[in-house]
Amino acid sequence: MADIRATSSPGRIGPSSLGALAWFARARFFLLLASSVLAAFVLSAVFAPWLTPYGPVEQDMSSFMQPPLSGTHVLGTDSFGRDLLTRTIYGARYALTIGFGAVLVGACGGLIVGMAAGLSGGLVEWALMRFIDALLALPSLVMAIAFISILGQGLDKVVLAVGVALIGPFSRTVRADVLQVKAQAFVEAAGLMGIGRLAIVRRHILPNVIFPLAVQATIRISYAVLVSSGLSFLGIGVAPPTPDWGLMIAEGRSFVSFAPWIAGVPGTALAILLIALSVVGDGVRERFDPKLGRQ
Amino acid sequence: MKPMHLSDAPGKVSLPPFIEERDSQTLLAASPLLTVENLCLTRGESLILDHVSFSLRRGATLGLVGESGAGKSTIALALIGLLRPPEVGLGGSFALDGTGELADATDATWLGLRGRRVAMIFQDAAAALNPCFTIGRQIMTPLRRIMGLGRSAARERAIELLESVGLNDAPARLSAYPHQLSGGMQQRVMIAIALSSDPDLLLADEPTSALDVTIQAQIIRLILDETRRRRASCIFVLHDLALASQCCDEIVVLYGGQVVETGPSRVVLEAPMHPYTQALKGCVLELDTEALTPLPSGAPSFASKTPGCRFADRCPRALGKCAAVKPPLAETRGRKLACWNPL
């Protein structure tokens, strides 16, 4: 029987061979490009002290607010005379550290809450569900802001705050995965065979939940980086003079009209990292999670 | 209303009364409504339809029969212009009485034909009705846009149509959504919509395959009655040979996109000449069947390079040249046949 899905639509421009080629090339090419960019960021973050000509907080008021490619500073200097290339490379360190750290905190917390919600039943489950709803009732940034207000500013506190803010989304995905695994026949079979509940959890459910969680975690790193830079941009993240991109963008904001590079350099770096993370995340998701196409 | 022949012993391959009745009418004198000549359809590398030819008289019913994937629905979709370049390649020609060549017709031409002179009923009525719009809206839209009726006139006409297809409580049905109706009712709605513009040609793509057996007969009867009343022609796409024998004047037997045998259904089915038609007949489960003779397994190849008859590798009567040279469709003993070694 003919496939009704393949019927023609009037006036439709057929797929051009150029377009189709562009699609395919784009997909593979972008993924490769993004991965290389990401690798470059990671490497420069790791080897920062060896790659940078100056120190990250080294001030030199004699050459302050120099535009890029003028004199000795390749990417220019900021209002304190600090070299922007150095600060940007060190910024990668902070961005990636916070990103990974926060996702780790969020994933662990989400694992616990999600498993609890997925494995329990009745009133407990309902209450936990509402608890997760409550966690999700606040956008991550706002929740992180609220936690910062208690914890105070600083690198570790940002990691913690953003991490806790991510527990909500993670616990929701974990719970959904737990429910899905629980419904599988082999879990029921294991139960019928008399294997203890804890053992079932440990041996069957947990492994099947951890893997999608890891995939989700990879995808959310860019989100964590975004939220933490946002916090720093707002002035309530890491404290100055830390070379955090968000902070640098905020510092450069006042000089946008006559020294746009002060915010421009870290901003571009942040944008590139986020895009690269996003492309890689999409690639990871397509590869490992073809069914769940949603956030 | 004539006693429903279809409701007793479904599967009995015998003469339904209305075909004899119609032979006595002057249908033979009328020029054909639809002519299809050497229609070829390619999708990528595959040749889905290979030189399909048949014609259809006004007021007659034609059955396209064959296995799944033989190309029956493809023909129907092509005849209403839903399969055209650039999705597929079309060769050969087909035309309705009064239109120009349709194989390369423009969007505008098709827009003028669809829903006016040609209409189609789909197999899965539930899937063919938009779940987000009420029945009323789906019936009235063509009435208002194509027939130009005003809102209240369209509503009245819609109620008329629903009642004529056997739906009671029509005004209530108008504000219902498709998922609120049963399968049989959904199909009736589809038929009502298809017939609303009095088309010359109705294409029915396995209209009852998704329905209960008890409803099947009613729906087929409905389609036949309505098309006959409007003097329209109807093409049924069926895989059920028994059903085809009972409701179609003419029959086209397809295998692998090739026409193997075609002619008046009585002639073809009582004394099939093509091995495939014979095999199909042998597969039909009748109430007094003693043994089934299934076809040898296999599937046709749609590679455009296959030169000969596509049934050759499954045919018990295949000759050497069958796979190499395609037999032409020739007139023999009251039907057209494409076979080197007929029965």
Place this chain on the structure above:
Amino acid sequence: MLLFALGKVLQTLMVMMIVSVVSFTLLKLAPGDPIQIMLGEEYSPKAHESLVKELGLDRPLVEQYVHWIGNFATGNWGVSYVGKAPIFQYAFVEALPVTLTLAASALGLAILIGVPLGVLSATRKDTAWDAVSAVFTLTATAFPSFYLGLILIWVFGVKLGLFPTLGFVPPWKDLWGGLMHMTLPAVTLSTYFLAMIVRLTRANLIETLQQPYIAAARARGEPEWRVVWVHGLRNILMPLVTILGLQLGALLQGAVLTETVFSLPGVGQMITQAVLDREYAIVQAGVMLTACLFITTNLLVDLAYPYLDPRLRPR
């Protein structure tokens, strides 16, 4: 139907309660002694004690919570230390409309431009246009909105001088001024959603257009534009609204950042400033307000489902 709505409302109330408990706990956990801050220079152990009694801070926690939630529900949100103004006035009457205007304009812009672009991408699938659109979508969803805001300020505000770059003018008082001031912020905030809507519309429309009822509509002689824009779009409303509903949090979050970039006195800026000023009562009010907003809009989205997809309506 009514039972369904009632159930949803009850669920919502429960969630609100949990949020309020969390908020209350937040305030209690905040460092610093509010009594000291409030008394300032007039501090003395006696004054401390009497203020504690006055504020009821020596009562059991549960009682304090009940008292607080009662206050909150009646609009008594306390007074700001810094501005000495009632917080309710500050948050609800002054800041909230700003945030809502920003959010609504951004969302409106994103839908108005995004849906047609998405439809075009879907109908021109696999062409060069589609590839370009895909690149744009990818970039725009990842791009940090606060940096984008700065770029827009630099290009349109500084270099081209077309739009004002900061401040809020209420459109209901001065339409033109309001629009001019809201343009850059709305464009900044809408970018992420524009990209998301284009992506969603494209994906869902492509799938919808393959459905049998679309072919049936064409077979009935519907012109292609109607098939796509009436039949197609109507059927993607449901998945679109679902996902947009899930993304509302991102809208509020983006609003917080955008407000700071463009110095709009909205809820986001209010909360940020309060953290810096250690005005925990304002932080708390802001958190509660944001949560309420989010939960209410989610509830509305949930209640809208049966209208969007007739199959969900009770028989």
